[in-house]
Amino acid sequence: MKNTLKVMLFAMMAIGMMACGGKEVTQEDLKTAEASLFNADQTVNEAEAPKVADTYCRFVKQHPDDSAAAQWLYRAMEINVFLKDADKSIKLGDQLMKQYPQSEWAPMSLFLLGSYVYDSQLNDTAKAHVAFQRLIDSYPESELVDDAQMSIKYLGLTPEEIMERIMSQTEVEDTVSVATEE
Template sequence: MKRTFLPLAVGMLMIFAFSCKPGIKKEIAGIEILEKDLTDQAARPDPEKLASLLDAYTAFVDNHPADSMAPLYLYKAINLSMGVNNGAKAMQLTDRMLNEYPKDSRIPEAIFLKAYIYENQLSNLGLALKTYQDFLSRFPEHELADDAQAAIDNLGKSPEELIREFEARAAAQAGN
């Protein structure tokens, strides 16, 4: 088995290396440099570098939509947009991911993020509820299913209401 695996692995690596155009390799290297720069920065990343990384992710997807890295970079762009509190951009990218890469392994997370964006960044509780419910109907066993149900249960509640409910549950459990 080891004798056939090694040549197969080397062959696959060579195919990958030769199938990547120099432009793609250069773009990926540029993205990796930006990611490293932002990771190495202090707690407050440079907004210009964040914008550059977001542009690099989306440019890669625009230029190489069939490349295996495109869905990953699109997913990273969604998370980055959310991180800089740009809900409209995050929603646009999420819809793009759902439409262009419907079979990607990150689709459950993308649907969950869509609901989260509706709830927390766009303040559209009706669409948040619908999207959380869609997530639960499609992925009831997913690791985020409990989070989706909790979001539904607490949708639209103020922090004060949540605290009161938590305290009431704690008091009821203490009494039992």
């Protein structure tokens, strides 16, 4: 009877650990995960990338008050953007904005959501606009504000259309500059 009880207790503990994300993630685990993210030729190891992102997320879950938690969450988001997992990217971006709105990673996550997830992956210019505008309104001192404003200006345009607009604007500026000099 005692052996059966011990086996059941051990099984329950093992199930509990798996449900809570497994073992404690340490700084060494983060370094190991980071090292496994890239192949020898510095390309992303796509087979390892989801595991690396999961390690980062588990670290944040286990250590939400760690000074680098926002950075690890952002890195997990970056990996999911690279993997084109829009749903997971949005979830992680929202989590970062909710848990760490004052971190340096918050405006970067909004820009990443706006440009790569909503605009490029999902072709949802309305949500991209919202992400960029939120960055502009919430982080007016961010160095990404100009990029967000420019992104809003060119939302929904093809690369060719963007180049055409930039070239025509440059021509107008050159014409004005020459006229002013005369």
